[in-house]
Amino acid sequence: MQPVKAPTSPLGVPLPTCPESIRTPWAYPASRRGGRALLACALLLTARPACAARSVPEPLTDWLAGIGDAAQALAGGQADASAAAARRAFSARPRGAAGARAQAALGLALADAGQPADAAEALEVALAPAIAPARPHLAFVRGQALLASGEPHAAARLLEQAGADPRLAVARRARFLAGEALVEAGLAAEAVATLDAALRAWPADPAAPAARLALGRAARAAGDEARAVETWRALWLEADLPQARSAGELLAAWRAAGGPVPLASADDHLARAERLVATARPDDALQELAAAREADPEVPAGRVEVLRAAALVGLGRHAEAARVAAPFADDPDPRVQRSARLALARAAARAGRVDEASRRYREVAASEAPIAGLPEWRQRDLGDEAAYLAAWLHYDAGDYRRAATELDAFARAYRRTSRRVDEALWFAAWSRYRLGRTADAARALARLSRGPFADAAAYWQGRLAKDPRRRARLLRAAAAGADPWYALLARARLEASGVASPPPPPPAAPPRPLPDAAPAAAAGQLAVAAELMGLGLEDEGLDELRQLARGGAVRAAAPLVAQLAAHAGDAELPFRMARDFLGQSARTLRWSHPEPYPELLPARARAFGVDPALVLAVMRRESSFRRAVRSGAGAEGLLQLRPVTAERLAALLGVPGGVGDRLDRPEVNVALGAHYLGLLGARFADPAVVLAAYNAGPGPASEWARSRAGMPLDAWVECIPYRETRQYVKVVLSDWDVYRRLSGGAPAPVDPERPVAAPAPGVGF
Numbered sequence: 001m002q003p004v005k006a007p008t009s010p011l012g013v014p015l016p017t018c019p020e021s022i023r024t025p026w027a028y029p030a031s032r033r034g035g036r037a038l039l040a041c042a043l044l045l046t047a048r049p050a051c052a053a054r055s056v057p058e059p060l061t062d063w064l065a066g067i068g069d070a071a072q073a074l075a076g077g078q079a080d081a082s083a084a085a086a087r088r089a090f091s092a093r094p095r096g097a098a099g100a101r102a103q104a105a106l107g108l109a110l111a112d113a114g115q116p117a118d119a120a121e122a123l124e125v126a127l128a129p130a131i132a133p134a135r136p137h138l139a140f141v142r143g144q145a146l147l148a149s150g151e152p153h154a155a156a157r158l159l160e161q162a163g164a165d166p167r168l169a170v171a172r173r174a175r176f177l178a179g180e181a182l183v184e185a186g187l188a189a190e191a192v193a194t195l196d197a198a199l200r201a202w203p204a205d206p207a208a209p210a211a212r213l214a215l216g217r218a219a220r221a222a223g224d225e226a227r228a229v230e231t232w233r234a235l236w237l238e239a240d241l242p243q244a245r246s247a248g249e250l251l252a253a254w255r256a257a258g259g260p261v262p263l264a265s266a267d268d269h270l271a272r273a274e275r276l277v278a279t280a281r282p283d284d285a286l287q288e289l290a291a292a293r294e295a296d297p298e299v300p301a302g303r304v305e306v307l308r309a310a311a312l313v314g315l316g317r318h319a320e321a322a323r324v325a326a327p328f329a330d331d332p333d334p335r336v337q338r339s340a341r342l343a344l345a346r347a348a349a350r351a352g353r354v355d356e357a358s359r360r361y362r363e364v365a366a367s368e369a370p371i372a373g374l375p376e377w378r379q380r381d382l383g384d385e386a387a388y389l390a391a392w393l394h395y396d397a398g399d400y401r402r403a404a405t406e407l408d409a410f411a412r413a414y415r416r417t418s419r420r421v422d423e424a425l426w427f428a429a430w431s432r433y434r435l436g437r438t439a440d441a442a443r444a445l446a447r448l449s450r451g452p453f454a455d456a457a458a459y460w461q462g463r464l465a466k467d468p469r470r471r472a473r474l475l476r477a478a479a480a481g482a483d484p485w486y487a488l489l490a491r492a493r494l495e496a497s498g499v500a501s502p503p504p505p506p507p508a509a510p511p512r513p514l515p516d517a518a519p520a521a522a523a524g525q526l527a528v529a530a531e532l533m534g535l536g537l538e539d540e541g542l543d544e545l546r547q548l549a550r551g552g553a554v555r556a557a558a559p560l561v562a563q564l565a566a567h568a569g570d571a572e573l574p575f576r577m578a579r580d581f582l583g584q585s586a587r588t589l590r591w592s593h594p595e596p597y598p599e600l601l602p603a604r605a606r607a608f609g610v611d612p613a614l615v616l617a618v619m620r621r622e623s624s625f626r627r628a629v630r631s632g633a634g635a636e637g638l639l640q641l642r643p644v645t646a647e648r649l650a651a652l653l654g655v656p657g658g659v660g661d662r663l664d665r666p667e668v669n670v671a672l673g674a675h676y677l678g679l680l681g682a683r684f685a686d687p688a689v690v691l692a693a694y695n696a697g698p699g700p701a702s703e704w705a706r707s708r709a710g711m712p713l714d715a716w717v718e719c720i721p722y723r724e725t726r727q728y729v730k731v732v733l734s735d736w737d738v739y740r741r742l743s744g745g746a747p748a749p750v751d752p753e754r755p756v757a758a759p760a761p762g763v764g765f
Helices: 035-044 058-075 079-092 096-112 116-126 133-149 152-162 169-184 186-202 207-221 225-237 242-256 266-280 282-295 301-314 318-328 334-351 354-365 376-396 400-413 421-434 438-446 454-464 468-479 484-496 518-534 538-550 556-565 572-583 587-593 603-607 612-623 643-652 668-682 687-698 698-707 711-717 723-744
Strands: none
Touching: 035 318, 035 668, 058 079, 058 169, 058 518, 079 096, 096 116, 096 133, 116 133, 133 152, 133 169, 133 400, 133 518, 133 587, 152 169, 152 711, 169 186, 169 207, 169 438, 169 538, 186 207, 207 225, 225 242, 225 266, 242 711, 266 282, 266 301, 266 354, 301 334, 318 334, 334 354, 334 376, 354 376, 376 400, 376 723, 400 421, 421 438, 421 454, 438 518, 454 468, 454 484, 454 603, 468 484, 484 556, 484 723, 518 538, 518 556, 538 556, 556 572, 556 587, 572 587, 587 723, 603 668, 612 687, 612 723, 668 687, 668 698, 711 723
């Protein structure tokens, strides 16, 4: 096939041309950015005076054009063009509400252009009349401008006004910034009270860590040195936060100046190390453990070494972790003991010592002591997971006879308490299939005919059935089922055998019509969001919609939230609203499978020989279209790349280092993620193996492809040892098919009978 012409890389170098190693490029639909302009115009027209209904005099036409151009330019990051358009609008209609609206547009553009004094002046005019509902946001922007212009007293008062309505997202930012303005104004006691109240109200807000830094400064300025030290110390202990470093530097500088700041204790360093292990920063955790030893050479060895073992497991150094943990497997401290046994279980499993690993996992399951460096959500699930793994590891090792016995025993013992019982029964049935005992496997599958594995059981019973009519009946049931993966496989098998298969079900009508009017509880916040978007403040408008989405009123307002966010070019909110609140229809299917970054994603994908629909399916699973999301394993951004992986990919493109710090930028993340998928596609012939490698790494995927080369695709996917990866492959391939069908293209080329090929040489990271 002809290579796709490479566009210029957003990373600063030409993207390479490469053959379409996975499939034919997908025809991406035209951009719908015009919808955003229509939204802005509709909002603006609602502000027309009544006389405009009779005639449209030229000044009004000029005003409308200027305001619309200013909003679009501001949304597009063109501050100077936005300011020029706003001035044209003000010249056309300088008085009254129209003039105030033009001054609001001008002030926003000047603030975006880095001219705070001029912005503050324009926004003062804009705030003179009672402009609603965007007034709190305009007050916030003016407060920011005043603070940047060296007027913290005036800024603080205005920001307090902007934060008056706690239902609005802007209230949080305004109250936090008001506290910082009070610090700058020298009103330390008032700043402490303001920041205290804001932190109690919104302790988990993204602005809270910076506010805690400001609170420490305010407390110190107010003479409460003990509180300042404790505030900064508590922030420093939260070692995974970017502001923790700043807090540590402030404490160190104060200590060096003779301040009442004690040296960090061994317990402090251990607390930081535990948090760093729990947030997937093992290298930093090892440094903290060394600092703990330096602070107190007599610190109990078990507390240090089990954290060291956990950090080494996080770095993939399992054998070393086992050597560190072994002396503490029978420690009298239950927490140390259980932590050591978990490290030993993981190391033994990685080394293939199944009996030892199974024994250690049973020991972990028998204890309820906390595990050092394990996130809280994992702590709650660990006992059940460990008991399941003690049985499942025999399946992973290929001892299917023992696996069937152990998994059946697990299902009996934990039938009332474990969420993994159906999964255990599934692998017990699959073990019988791998032993060639197809009749026993079919009987075991029949036990799963109800529940989460019903569609899987129907598909595989049909796959194993010898009677053609029974086979067709079971495959039709799977094709009409709720699980899209087995529906996709069943349709492919029926079509290959010449049997008519039910088409993918058309989107059903929602249970009731989607509302055209906002429910009363949400109307105010929806009006704020719409007004902000009409001003060109799309990010702020989306923040208000996200704030609404956190509350109980969102269920009734979900269609309007999704529609407004979609018009603003957002993918995440429509996706969440459709997934969590809305029945399936033609419109909600589009919302649940959005197509963000049309000006970026298709070109980047095709440049690396990857179907854009596949990139969208990966993005949907990896991040749910959230640009700044970070996983517990340290992966970041839309396509969830780890910084170290991003740096290696950039090096292959000849791009200077530092891209690992910019993975929240779509142009960086999408380009590198598509590059990685292209490299994996060049090594692995089947998209299923590509996706397994993307999720679990090329090393394990290569071993699975090599050891099971020639196995039919459907069976190969079921044999993926990692539960998360197995589900990941099924979901992404199913979504890939949905995206292709939505575009009017051919179904995804997923052939359940196609043998999986052995891997070629290629990318190994």
